[in-house]
Amino acid sequence: MMFDTIAAISTPRGEGGIGIVRISGDEALLILKKIFKTKSKKDVFNLKTYTINYGHIYDGDKLVDEVLVSVMRAPTTYTKEDIVEINCHGGYVITQKVLELVLEKGAKIAEPGEFTRRAFLNGRLDLTQAESVMDIIHGKTEKSISLSLNQLRGDLKEQIHNLKKLLMDVAAHVNVVLDYPEEGIDEPIPLNLVSNLHNVVEETNKLILSYDKGKMIKEGVKTAIVGKPNVGKSSLLNSVLREERAIVTRVAGTTRDTIEEIVNIKGIPLIMVDTAGIRDTEDEVENIGVQKSKELIKEADLVLFVLDSSKDLTKEDMEIYNSINNSKVIGILNKIDIRKELDISKLSKIKKWIEISALEKIGIDNLEDEIYNYVVSGKIEDSSEKLTITNIRHKSALEKTKQSVENIFETIDMGYPMDLIAVDLNDAIDSLSEVTGEISSEDLLDHVFNNFCVGK
Known part of the structure; x- marks a missing residue:
């Protein structure tokens, strides 16, 4: 060329x-x-x-x-x-x-x-490998780079080609039935080829399910530290960062805007956001920070809900608690070095609580372990060996593949004509080809490569 x-x-x-x-x-x-x-x-x-x-x-x-x-x-x-x-x-x-x-x-x-x-x-790389080059350049941790290197090596490309081979075997049979009706082949799809279709659904589903973990490893887990003023949110951020990044005082409302830092926890990048303490306030600037904190609770991948364990629950604590999605929260009982008076029986939707003293650096390692387990569900050891996708484009194409194959099963069950099976088979194969770039538009290529730096 x-x-x-x-x-x-x-x-x-x-x-x-x-x-x-x-x-x-x-x-x-x-x-x-x-x-x-x-x-x-x-x-x-x-x-x-x-x-x-x-x-x-x-x-x-x-x-x-x-x-x-x-x-x-x-x-x-x-x-x-x-x-x-x-x-x-x-x-x-x-x-x-x-x-x-x-x-x-x-x-x-x-x-x-x-x-x-x-x-x-020029055929040196497929599109998944080309995208992995950019991911390596922008990798935030060794683990995210490891996933990108696997993709650059061609692991995803090979898996996509294997799935296409399974579908092509089915397509060959379907085309014979359609093109040579005089052969009198009655069985729409033999059992061994039906097994091919089941394997495609199973393997594409594994890749689709790997996306959420892969995205977190690649892009980072947006983690909002929330709570009322003076519960120790900024001290917690400083403790995890191992540096004095946020200003800590006894004056309520010290943090009026969000403070964002990236921290590496066992290979997982956490985008930690220290938010303004949530409370009713007449201060216009602080109130803007409070509103941003409330928005972050909805947007975050993970919420660290911080309570002052030396004091009773307040109305402000309960309002924050009620605004949090319980599927993405870890409760933190701070200031255990002072005394513990807090009754958390009313906070039953939060299943995991970690006791810490952010000021004395007590319990921080336990908190990091819990965050790590939350992100990877205890299976991170396999992540560098198991195929994991990190790109929403790949996920979308694989979802289309899976849906097309599931349509084939429905066509078979309903006894519809073989022509419909052929249509869904072609759609499934084309969707897999979109992943590797064998089928691609100029707009798609522009979108992919315009995100690269000049000189790469």
């Missing part, structure tokens, strides 16, 4: 040890020859693939930089095109100057994600 030769800076802008200008395309070596002289006097076209070559970049006769140049020849490269990477000194001016020279000599500036898009269009 023929494309223009493209170039971009592939390292973060600014000062650093090196700055890399990446070039990909049929004219990559020709462009390099116009600006690069090797120390060994070798002609650029004689440089071997997968070699690093020392030399200098020139703008005409003017020395621009001392560089190392990596040469990678098609088709065994990331884009399956000739690739050149110029490793410059990492200043902004130098790297930008080298890029400008490359563009001046015939390259075009790369669009966001265009190198990876070419890898996809």
